[in-house]
Amino acid sequence: MSTTVAIILAGAVLTYLTRAGGHMVLSRFERIHPRVEAALNAVPAAVLTTLVAPAVYHGGPAEIGALLIAGIVALRASMMTMFLSGAAVLILLRYLLH
Amino acid sequence: MSVEAVSEMSRRNEFVDGMRRSVPVIVASAPFGILFGALAIDNGFTVFEALLMSATIFAGASQMVGLNLFDEKIAPWVIVLSIFAVNFRHVLYSAAVGRHIRHWPFLQKAVAFFFLVDPQYAESERRAVKGEPISFAWYFGMGIPIYVFWNTATVLGALFGRLVPDFEALGIDFLLTIYFLGLVMEFRDRSLFLPVVAASTIVSVLAYDTIGSPWHVSVGALAGIVVAVLAPIGNGEKGDKAP
Numbered sequence: 610m611s612t613t614v615a616i617i618l619a620g621a622v623l624t625y626l627t628r629a630g631g632h633m634v635l636s637r638f639e640r641i642h643p644r645v646e647a648a649l650n651a652v653p654a655a656v657l658t659t660l661v662a663p664a665v666y667h668g669g670p671a672e673i674g675a676l677l678i679a680g681i682v683a684l685r686a687s688m689m690t691m692f693l694s695g696a697a698v699l700i701l702l703r704y705l706l707h
Numbered sequence: 708m709s710v711e712a713v714s715e716m717s718r719r720n721e722f723v724d725g726m727r728r729s730v731p732v733i734v735a736s737a738p739f740g741i742l743f744g745a746l747a748i749d750n751g752f753t754v755f756e757a758l759l760m761s762a763t764i765f766a767g768a769s770q771m772v773g774l775n776l777f778d779e780k781i782a783p784w785v786i787v788l789s790i791f792a793v794n795f796r797h798v799l800y801s802a803a804v805g806r807h808i809r810h811w812p813f814l815q816k817a818v819a820f821f822f823l824v825d826p827q828y829a830e831s832e833r834r835a836v837k838g839e840p841i842s843f844a845w846y847f848g849m850g851i852p853i854y855v856f857w858n859t860a861t862v863l864g865a866l867f868g869r870l871v872p873d874f875e876a877l878g879i880d881f882l883l884t885i886y887f888l889g890l891v892m893e894f895r896d897r898s899l900f901l902p903v904v905a906a907s908t909i910v911s912v913l914a915y916d917t918i919g920s921p922w923h924v925s926v927g928a929l930a931g932i933v934v935a936v937l938a939p940i941g942n943g944e945k946g947d948k949a950p
Contacts, residue, residue, distance in 0.1 A: 613756050616783050620773060620790035621763035627791070629820040631798035632805025641802070647935045651903045653796045654894040655931025656789075658904045659911035659924045660772065660887045666912045672881055679885050683892035689735055691892070695885035 671706055675699035718844040725848020732826040732849075733856040739767050740860025742882060743774070745868020747861075750777050754865040761861040765854060766824065768890050769793040771883050781920075789924055800828035807835045808846070815843055822850035899935050907931035 635641055641649075665676055679695025686694075740761065747757035752774075760770050769790045776786045800823050808816055827850055831841050894900060911927025918926070 611756075612783055613752065613777070614759065616773070616777075616786050617756065617760045617763060619783075619787045620760075620769070623787065623791040624764050624766055624769065624794045624797070625821055627794045627797040628801050628823045629817065631801025631803075632816075632820065633801075635798070635802035636805055636809075643940045644936050647899065647938065647940065648932050649795070649799050650897055651899060651932045651935030652792070652928070654891055654897065654900060654903050655907045655928040655935075656792045656795075656924065657768070657887050657891045657894075658907035658931060659927035660775070661884055661891060662908040662911045662927065663915040663920075663923060664881075664884045666915070672884070675881070675885060676888055679888055680892065683889055684895075687735070688889045688893065689738070691889050692738075692882075692885055695888070696882055699881055699885070 669706075671699055671702035674702050718842070721842050721845040722848035725845040725850075726852055728830050728849045729852040732853050736767060736853070736857060737860045739771075739886070740857050741864035741868065742886075743767065743770055744861040744864020744866070746771070746774055746864075746883070748865050748869055750774055752777075752865075754862065757861055757865040758858060761858050764790065764794075765821070765857065766790075766794050766797075767857075768887075771886060775883055792925070792928060797823060797828075800825075804828055804831045804841075807831065807841045811843060819843075819846055819850075822847070822854060824850075824853065827853070899938050902934050902938060903931040906934040 661676070665673060668676070675695045675698040678698045679691050682694045683691040743761065744754075744757050747760070748754070752760075760773070764770055764773075772793050773786050773790045776789055801820060804823060805816075805820075808819060811819070827846075830849060831846065834841055834845070891904065907927045907930055910930035911923040914923035914926040
């Protein structure tokens with residue numbers, strides 16, 4: 610088995626555990642401690658932010674411009690609209706600034 | 708429901724109703740499935756590996772994150788841990804949806820949790836709030852089409868994505884970052900969103916420049932989570948937007 614396949618399967622097992630485990634573990638408690646709930650609530654935004662922030666900090670004008678516009682569009686529109694407008698700005702700025 | 712024929716008909720109706728709910732999800736996620744397939748090949752995956760990842764993990768954001776890290780020659784356990792971290796939110800979905808399907812047989816529940824993607828959670832919650840029962844037929848009427856199309860899109864992207872000539876000019880190398888920003892914004896209605904994002908931003912950038920990649924992910928994420936844990940409870944308790 611290649612490393613890639615091993616990583617994928619390990620990721621799959623852990624992903625399944627998150628999907629089944631919440632019910633298995635948390636259903637044993639009457640209620641979740643508010644601080645635990647606050648931590649769980651924060652996980653996705655905290656993780657995903659770290660994937661964007663360095664790219665913004667080290668990005669060129671085209672990259673920063675694309676994220677800026679996409680971020681603003683995201684306030685009003687769907688994920689797909691946000692994504693496509695960010696991509697359009699990126700392609701345009703890269704073309705213009707080359 | 709006492710007559711078998713009636714029960715069979717209602718099951719079929721619920722399955723169809725579930726399928727109807729899957730349509731917008733399929734339309735919205737297909738491009739990302741295709742993108743994932745194309746990027747997987749671009750990052751050195753085989754078509755089989757791309758499909759394997761979609762078929763067994765079945766969680767777009769974490770697949771993209773995992774893929775992103777494969778590119779950088781990072782230790783395998785870090786990639787696995789990152790996939791786990793991005794998917795950790797499912798713990799909450801599982802706890803919430805689990806309450807509504809407690810009466811299902813064990814095996815049905817066990818299978819159902821595999822299909823608990825973000826929109827499946829959101830629609831299940833919505834249905835439960837309306838007071839309608841979450842039946843096995845309805846749940847899988849929605850879940851199966853999403854699963855089938857996600858894998859189909861992955862294979863299409865993997866097979867035909869390489870026909871795209873100039874990745875950089877088309878911005879494909881940077882699309883994931885835009886996508887991740889979109890995911891971050893999806894959570895903006897949660898309490899403490901801004902403090903969490905601010906802390907993770909500052910610490911991840913500092914970590915990226917000091918201890919380096921991939922540690923900026925774990926250290927930066929931890930900073931945001933610590934802020935959320937330490938923040939005064941009951942501050943800005945807004946309901947979750949369906950993720």
